[in-house]
Amino acid sequence: MISEELKHMYYQALIDKKSEYEGIFYVGVKTTGVFCRPTCPAKKPKFENCEFYGTAKEALLASFRPCQRCRPLSHPNYVSELVQKLVNAIEENPEHRWTEGDLRNISVDASTARRQFKKRFGMTFVEYARARRMGLALKQIRRGNSVIDAQLSAGYESGSGFRDAFSRIMGAAPARLEDQQVLKASWIDTPLGPMMAIASEEELILLEFVDRRGLEREVERLRSRTRSAVIPGRTPVISSVEQELERYFAGELTEFKTPVKLLGSPFQKMVWEQLRNIPPGQVTSYADIAAKIGKPTAYRAVAQANGANQLALVIPCHRVINLNGNLGGYGGGLSRKQWLLEHERNNLTEEVPL
Template structure:
């Protein structure tokens, strides 16, 4: 049976207990130190709010975390010796250029090294070198270091080379990353057109169809609210929501598990929670939601909160109809709203047929 990762609270309990139950299947990343560890690490335990958990070493390093020097999560028994040999060499001499010529000089065939690391860790040796250096550069810039200092520390002689590599990792030019929490945006294709997702490392902040007229305004408001800038890039949260949206359009799921960063007022959050309570295949009117909230007089306010939703499909504002059953407005376009409702009706009908079969 495939490993199904427990929730983060369970993994945190395992971390505190130094349990080996999830050895090699889950890793903890510590926001305050930029380190990732095994759950059995003997180091002092971080606070729960400072932890993020990932399934793979590659996900930890893609997110800018570096391996702990106490529990050494990159070291695993039974793998090819060349992997541990080069990881140890990288720890001893992190500032070496580590080009293919350097590998050859040490007696290694670069192709053999590449395959061995991909088998053992899911990423190449040069991926590890690059993510370690650029992750450290990102932390230095966030702490206020000069771009030139971070560039040299990362081992880049050319400012343009550093800028290009840094943007690939963190999605923005180095100068924009100084003293900032990084927020990332990317897009992916769907049967109804591209969708734009904005997220930090763990939470989704925005999901909209690319041609929504209000999208530029929404992005500007989001940046002001979180006091950050949105740059092109990927995070685990974006990867997760892309996979879940793909499953949704393929009819495999209508419930989403990506963590959400809901930035509205308490009233708006209440309305959005009610929207998420509407089962797929069903609809409600604005008045229905107001009555469920035991505030029948706030129908118009419910409508405004519905329109303020920035998480299309996830917070299903498309399931709201007019009092007369008409489609009413939808930021993504009425044709999309109609398609989504028909799609969910098919999924619901199929599920009922399978239950009675």
């Protein structure tokens, strides 16, 4: 999360059009729904209408679309015709899931598109398209709008673009939600970046950082297993975990008490329960967990179960490292994993009394 002091510094750089800040931050403008580079020639927004991001992907996930004047997804002073062609194609149909066949239909080589997008702004074309789709849904989750308000404010003349994007990611067209089991999703800001929580009235089902790779697929699997649609909103469970997260990051909580629903195989659930037994401030290995559940040769399956965890922090998969002491993987990113481990070692080794 960007500090207030840094936000003011970035805003002054935006006002002064300081070129040395190119690539350091992007600014999302709430009133227009676009995000820009620091040197954008457009009229400058008020500070309260700005949101600042370290990467273009973060801006996309927050639902902002690239500015057509400063073209933030292109290298300064150079606009790749291929990149711009594909960005425009996505903006014409943001909810579409792109395949190699789609690229061939518009005479674009998939490997070339992947390489140029990766070179220009650090993510592939598919990752960009996915982030744009997720941004449409996360925008409404973040605002907590009603479905009807969300449809009207989505930025499409007909509203069909939002309906399609919402349906593809969250499971049902807004007009049909009343006939299905419904889960609520909410945006939770944390010091390590925003998270998305999905819950019923009684149990927390998903808690992930919104920039986690594969989050869209996780939501799809969740709604398929529960036969539910997901809409913006809050439940008592989401309020509970939000309060616990606040205490966790303040160094005041070592164990989450919010009720959870585990969606997995019996083996996965056994691994996840074992993860919850790892004390904060300590780490273990996949091999150690395999031994504790009575399956010492199943350390690879333990690693897969660890990666399939959908309740970040609540089920502390970040406390599992490689046997050689290396951090290993983490769906939320290794920098977050390192931060969490240090935070727990420094602040959470002893429970703070209520």
